[in-house]
Amino acid sequence: MKNIKESEIAKFWTDNPMIFQGKEYGYKLNLNNPDEIFKNMERIHRRKNSLHQKDGEPFLSKFINYKNLKGKTVLDIGFGIGWLTNELQKKAKKVYGIELSKTSLKLSNYRFRNCKNVSLKIASAEKIPFKNNFFDFIISYGVLHHAENDNNCFNEIHRVLKPAGKCFLMLYRKGGPKYWWSKLFRQGILKGSLYKHNFNIEKFIHSVTDTHGLVTKGAPLSRHYTRKQLKKKFSNFKKSRFIITGNADEWKKKPFERLPLTNLLGNKILHWLVGISGAYWFIKLQK
Ligand SMILES: C[S@@+](CC[C@H](N)C(=O)[O-])C[C@H]1O[C@@H](n2cnc3c(N)ncnc32)[C@H](O)[C@@H]1O
Secondary structure: OOOOOHHHHHHHHHHOOOOOOEOOOOEOOOOOOHHHHHHHHHHHHOOOOOOOOOOOOOOOOOOOOHHHHEOOEEEEEOOOOOHHHHHHHOOEOEEEEEEOOHHHHHHHHHHOOOOOOEEEEEOOOOOOOOOOOOEEEEEEEOOHHHOOOHHHHHHHHHHHEEEEEEEEEEEEEOOHHHHHHHHHHHHHHHOOHHHHOOOOHHHHHHHHOOOOOOOOOOOOOOOOEOHHHHHHHOOOOOEEEEEEEOOHHHHOOOOHHHOHHHHHOOHHHHHHHHHHHOOEEEEEEEO
């Protein structure tokens, strides 16, 4: 497979910023109306009975201890439209953000125009423009699997984290119904997309990942990791935890929606199912 350059990745995300629109989210949004974009994003992320936060608490509060961020210096890598930057800036002393997408930077600069403790810029996770041991906490949600060279990013995170500093990452997981059923079987085999990509699974997976409900043709690069791969990649951290998670909707979509059982399952069982089969890794690291 041809090497994908960072300039191509930056262009894709500048042309297709992660604003949560499309078939999957039921919206076509207008980039000239950022307030509507932020309102829609809140609606999507603040779902009731979320696996990741209790109702009314900050996003991901089951995994991130926001109280510990008081007085801390934080980095949000690939901040997108800033749904996590916003939570972090309420607690941390200073939140820095880096992004490749110029559109995301424009939207987020507008969003945080009155927040003096937020500083955002265009830069790559492969070359984080900060000195060694600078950050207390680093977060990156759904970003580094899209980078040209993920190992460069992981090494950079280790470099700029203070000793004992913490990091939270979301990366795609190779496994579960979304990967095997929705992507490989339905789109790859039944719809013939795998054939169109000369049975190159990697190339095919990139083409059907982050299509934003088919508004776009898929991000240039979207890696999916096994636990074994992650353990190796993060072996230089003192502590690491790899948690399987995802979205409860994975078990409500085809073919499971046809099973009356899935619709009858309570949230507890759905959450348990996602915890053993979900499409994401939540990764907690300490340097
Ligand atoms: C799926 S979006 C996620 C955005 C945001 N974190 C969110 O959860 O909505 C992926 C983002 O990663 C950014 N990105 C990809 N590679 C990057 C890199 N090497 N350095 C910084 N940002 C990167 C893209 O520009 C894009 O905005």
